[in-house]
Amino acid sequence: MNRQEFLDPGLLAHVKNLYLAARYVAEGAIGGFHRSAYVGYNAEFSHHREYQPGDEIKHVDWKRYGKTGKYYIKQYEESSSLNALLLLDQSSSMGTEPSKGLSKEHYSKILVCALAYLLLHQRDGVGYLGFAKDVLSFLPISTKMTLFGELVKSLETTPSGGGTSLLHAVKELLPRLKKKCMILLISDFLDLEDELMEAVRMLRFHRHEVLAFHLLSFEDLQFPYQDFSTFIDVETGKSLSIEARVIQKQYQESLDSYLKETCSKLQELGVDYHLFDTSIPVEKALIHYLYKRSRHL
Numbered sequence: 001m002n003r004q005e006f007l008d009p010g011l012l013a014h015v016k017n018l019y020l021a022a023r024y025v026a027e028g029a030i031g032g033f034h035r036s037a038y039v040g041y042n043a044e045f046s047h048h049r050e051y052q053p054g055d056e057i058k059h060v061d062w063k064r065y066g067k068t069g070k071y072y073i074k075q076y077e078e079s080s081s082l083n084a085l086l087l088l089d090q091s092s093s094m095g096t097e098p099s100k101g102l103s104k105e106h107y108s109k110i111l112v113c114a115l116a117y118l119l120l121h122q123r124d125g126v127g128y129l130g131f132a133k134d135v136l137s138f139l140p141i142s143t144k145m146t147l148f149g150e151l152v153k154s155l156e157t158t159p160s161g162g163g164t165s166l167l168h169a170v171k172e173l174l175p176r177l178k179k180k181c182m183i184l185l186i187s188d189f190l191d192l193e194d195e196l197m198e199a200v201r202m203l204r205f206h207r208h209e210v211l212a213f214h215l216l217s218f219e220d221l222q223f224p225y226q227d228f229s230t231f232i233d234v235e236t237g238k239s240l241s242i243e244a245r246v247i248q249k250q251y252q253e254s255l256d257s258y259l260k261e262t263c264s265k266l267q268e269l270g271v272d273y274h275l276f277d278t279s280i281p282v283e284k285a286l287i288h289y290l291y292k293r294s295r296h297l
Contacts (some may be wrong), residue, residue, distance in 0.1 A: 018152050022113030025283040026121070048072040083125035083141050083179055086112050086151075089187030091132040091164040092234040098217040099224070101279035108186050108215055109155045110282050113148065115184060120145050127181075128154065131169035132162040138176070163235045166192055170199040174206060186213040188220070189262065191235065196262075200269050210271045213289075214262070218279040223251045 048061060051071035059073045094105040101107070112128070119126045120143070127141035128151050137158045139150055166187070183203055189196055203210050218224070225244035232239045259275065266273045276285050 018109055018113060018156055021110050022117060022148075022152065025110055025286065026114040026117035048074060082119075082122075082182060083127070084115075084119050084182045084184060085127045085129065085141065085173070085177065086116060087169065087173070087183055087185045088112050088128070088130045089132070089164060089166070089185075089189075090130045090136055090158070090160040091190075092161050093164070093188055093190045094215075095160055096217065096219075096234060098219055098278065100218050101277075102282075104188050104215045104217055104278055105160055107276070107278040107282060108213075111213065111215075111276070111286065112186060113152055113155065114282065114286060116151050117148055120148055126151075129169060129173050129176075130154070130158055131164075131166070131172075132160065133165050133168070135169055135172050136160075140176070141181070164190070164192060165195070166199045167195045167202075170202050174202065177206075177208070180207050180209075182209045182211065184211045184213065186215060188215050193262070197265055197269070200266065200271055204269055204271075210266075210269075212266055212271050212273045214259075214273065214275045215278055216275065218277070221255070221277060223248055223255075 048064065049072065051060060051073050061072045061074050064070075064072045088108060090105070094108060095103055097103050102110070116126045116128070123143055125141040125143045126147055128137070128139040130136040130138075137154045139147060139154060164187075166185075200210055200212075223244070225248070227244060228241070229244045230239055230241045263273050263275075274289050276289075
């Protein structure tokens with residue numbers, strides 16, 4: 001499926017059926033990304049064979065050609081060893097309504113379902129854990145396509161809200177993982193700085209691969225406020241009244257510093273980090289990420 005345009009997040013916000021929205025985004029990503037390794041890596045190198053007329057040039061092992069002067073084709077075998085666990089932050093801060101695009105909650109639910117669809121499409125194992133202060137829902141890892149429907153139902157029926165404890169969620173998750181997994185963490189990471197690093201260290205200690213999807217809204221990234229405003233922390237209820245334009249520059253500088261530091265620390269821990277702007281179409285952001293990731297596989 002090739003698309004000349006992506007569905008505007010404002011329009012996607014009116015698609016109440018999460019199943020349809022996620023399928024649309026996932027199939028759009030498949031159409032826009034013409035490689036087999038959408039998210040993980042379900043193909044492993046097996047052996048070489050000599051080139052035959054009709055073989056695709058992209059499969060030629062040019063390093064071997066440089067050594068032998070002969071053309072060899074790389075052969076791959078499918079591997080069912082990839083198990084992915086989608087770890088979703090469902091705290092109150094994710095539900096804040098933006099002035100443009102989708103809320104982080106709506107965006108993350110579509111993203112989670114689209115990732116699950118892509119992984120299941122590759123016949124990989126997929127599981128899910130939603131958390132706030134406590135674990136809200138859990139689906140064991142499965143390779144069956146029926147898990148996609150179970151995930152959609154869970155996201156549509158499980159209420160979000162409250163504070164966040166990623167560390168508690170990870171401690172609850174680890175005993176449930178029987179094999180090494182690829183953990184896809186989706187969150188806005190608000191108020192999680194120290195806890196985020198500790199939770200990631202625990203996952204990495206148990207040899208799980210970690211991918212971090214950092215979701216921020218237009219307001220989070222641009223701070224488009226000018227007048228005297230009151231800001232309320234939706235997780236704690238604390239409020240702050242201030243002349244917005246006075247702190248705008250300081251806010252932007254602090255945000256840039258925070259994003260660079262977060263990215264650097266996570267990368268030092270071996271995490272594949274990516275920032276998602278929720279005012280950008282979900283499938284466009286997903287295709288960009290998949291392309292970026294594929295170049296490092």
